[in-house]
Amino acid sequence: MAVLPVTSCNAQATNKVAVRTKGSDFTPHTPLRLLDTRNGTGVAKGKVPANWYTSVKVAGQGSIPDNATAVVLNLTVTNTTDSGHIIASGSGKPMPETSSVNYGPGQTVANLVIMPVGSDGRVNLDNIGWGPVDLIADVTGYFTPTASSGYKALSPTRFVDTREGKGAPKGQVAGQRSFGVQITGVGGVPKGATAVSLNVTVTNPREAGHLTVHPSGQATPTASNLNFTTGQTVANSVIVPIGPDGRIIVRNGSWQPTDVVIDVNGYYTPDSNAAYVPPLAIPTRHFDTRKDGKPLAARDYLPLLGQPGVEAYILNTTVTNTTGSGFLSVAPDPNSREEYDNGTATPPARPISSNLNWTTGKTVANLVQAPPAEGGMVAFWNQGWEDTDLIVDFFGHYGTD
Structure with a gap:
């Protein structure tokens, strides 16, 4: 079995301001649109040409301070x-050999990005494609060297499944309707948590549309978290502030009903000292099965070797060259590096939650905040019945040492 190495996760001090850990703390932000090339929000109106870029101003926008070191963007x-x-990528930095969103002709695709900002407070978005595209960026939080909230990982826990009536009324969410989800005090999320990390999945939609997730007690913002087409099953990572009553709101922006599934994989709280530590230089590509011609086999897994003292890895996972439908699960792996080295590792229990869904011929990406087991290991499971290529990009981690 191949093993995915993590070689550049070593924590290092990146700020001169003394903080509780060697990274930056998180502050949630009400969803705010910073960029929309369709109407000129944040930049001049007009598509981003092929093999060109646009720049998003982050620092100083909304309530984001000038000393923001990283940002969460949908x-x-x-x-x-x-x-x-x-x-x-952060402006002023070399363009990494990674990807954040993959698209095909006629598609509308969203993905969450956790990205260091440049010294000018900006993030660059490069369109590596053969045609022009419109780009939209919505902020839901930022990181600073000032003590705020750290991250606490959870084993993926299903909070909502409208197909079963779990966490919400049973039955599809009607078009142009919302429902609330209790977050704090449920499934290990304590009172006082400031934001929550979710994997949100839409399935069985009767028409194209989008979902918007936002804190309770606020009007629905002009922002979206997940876009879908008729009949599509699609997932996206979401980081959203929690409302004062401990709830979040999910709105179906389609005109027709859809089922919604929500898995919680972590939360942010002032009681956690796990701060965001960016890559040592730029985001890096850690694994690409296309390079060695050995795709991730059906119903099999690949382990990622990590390090102690990591609360969660921030990874962008991409599947491509798909020949059937399936889904990817990322879960802690209780094996040790030594057990893999000497051939005594045993397959971990197969997870039931999903991080990424795909259909035949599609290239699909999703951000994963992956908590490792005690020895620092994470497993990537191909839950489909056909082989698929897997790409893993490293965007940092939450460190506690």
């Missing part, structure tokens, strides 16, 4: 005419 690409991908 990045959406739409009005596409060809295939390609978007690379997000």
Whole structure:
């Protein structure tokens, strides 16, 4: 079995301001649209040309301070005419060999990005494709060297499944309707948590549309978290502030009903000292099965070797060259590196939650905040019945040492 190495996760001090850990703490932000090339929000109106870029001003926008070191953005690409991908990077830094959003002609695709900002407070978005695209960026939080909230990982826990009536009324969510989800005091999320990390999945939608997730007690913002087409099953990571009553609101922006599934994989709280530590230089590509010609086998897994003292890895996972439908699960692996080295590792229990869903011929990406087991290991499971290629990009981690 191949093993995915993590070689550049070593924590290092990146700020001169004394904080509780060697990274930056998180502050949630009400969803706010920073960029929309369709109407000129944040930049001049007009599509981003092929093999060109646009820049998003982050620091100083909304309530984001000038000393923000990193940002959480929901990045959406739409009005596409060809295939390609978007690379997000801090301005003034070399463009990494990674991807944040993959798209095909006619698609509208969203993905969450956690990205260090440049010294000018900006993030660059490069369109690596054969045609122009519109780009949308919504912020839901930021990181600073000032003590705020650290991250606490949870084993993926299902909070909502409208197909079963779990966490919400049983039955599809009607078009243009919302429902609330109790977050604090449920499934290990304590009172006082400031934001929650989710994997949100839409399935069985009767028409194209989008979901918007936002704190309770506030009007629905002009922002989206997940876009879908008729009949599509699609997932996206979401980080959203928690309302004062401990709840979040999910709105179906379609005109027709859909089922919604929500898994919680972590939360942010002032009681956690796990701070965001960016890559030592730029985001890096850690594994690509296309390079060695050995795709991730059906119903099999690949382990990722990590390090102690990590609360969660921030990874962008991408599947491509798919020949059937399936889903990817990322879960802690209780084996040790020594057990893999000497051939005594045993397959971990197969997880039941999903991080990424795909259909035949599609290239799909999703951000994963993956908690390792005690020895620092994470397993990537191909839960489909056909082999698929897997790409793993490293965007940092939450460190406690």
